[in-house]
Amino acid sequence: MNGILTLDEFIIQRQTEFDYSTGEFSRILRDIGFAGKVVHREVNKAGLVEILGKTGTTNVQGEEVQKLDEYANNRFIEALRFGGECAGVCSEENETFIAFDDKNSIDSKYVIAMDPLDGSSNIDVNVSVGTIFTIYRRKSGFLGKPCQLEDFLQRGTSQVAAGYIIYGSSTMLVYTAGHGVNGFTLDPSIGEFCLSHPKIRIPKKGVFYSYNHGNYTKFDDSIRNYVDHCFKETVNGTSYGYRYVGSMVADIHRNLLKGGIFMYPKTSDAVNGKLRLVYECNPMAFIVEQAGGRATNGHQRIMEIEPKELHQRTPIFIGSEDMVLEVESFL
């Protein structure tokens, strides 16, 4: 096993980088990694068992809930509840946050916000999906009191750590705790996430641009001008390349490694865009910024937007610094 560094070993090595570190934070990451492995197992055999398709219900956003959404949501909440190291969870799938009420959890100083299965409308056709998570230190005080709404409604600049798990051709967990970004690939033969992408840096300028072109006629002129420009633009003689998976995690993961921009601007029928600030945009913004990139709503840094509600949406432009600056110059 020479040369292999597992996620657990890596987290223990890094624990001393955190102020007030007690091991609680490390154990939360371990719990998330464990739930990720369970979801990986189900996603991988999804076509063989009765877990594809819709549950027949809609979530708080009015979106149809897939069976795997529900499965992943339950697995992550269970892992965090039984882990006893976090005070509560807010999830895309639940209308309000869940405050854990056992003794250990109540005394914990952290809360988690997450999208347990992002891009799940892709699952039936075997396209990559992901889990997005972020960890905040509680604002409400943490001795003997359940967590409060204010613990989740913090600016992205207060994130302690954030990450995603991509269930793709391999399953990877990528996270930052504010000291750079590291990626771990799941080795299914030993059931461990192993460090495979240390110190990820996003190229300053890339060639990939990703957005839903079906929304073209619903964009403002400024965005249409920008995408028209992308058709013609080249970098060192190479044309820009349009790529859109329709899973934010997969689109951003590609751009993080290869360079590019992902955007979900406002449209005429969705004036705040589609993606959620607290558990989608903020964690991705933290990761991309930590890798040297940029994430804004076109005018303001994503991580500086003050959240007013758990499921608040925001337009987002995220990726290679020069490409995000370029789109901003069109706005």
Ligand code: AHG
């Ligand atoms: P869902 O989880 O409902 O499949 O939504 C996925 C999100 C995000 O991952 C993706 O970038 C975006 O929605 C795609 O939206 P469009 O289908 O509007 O392009």
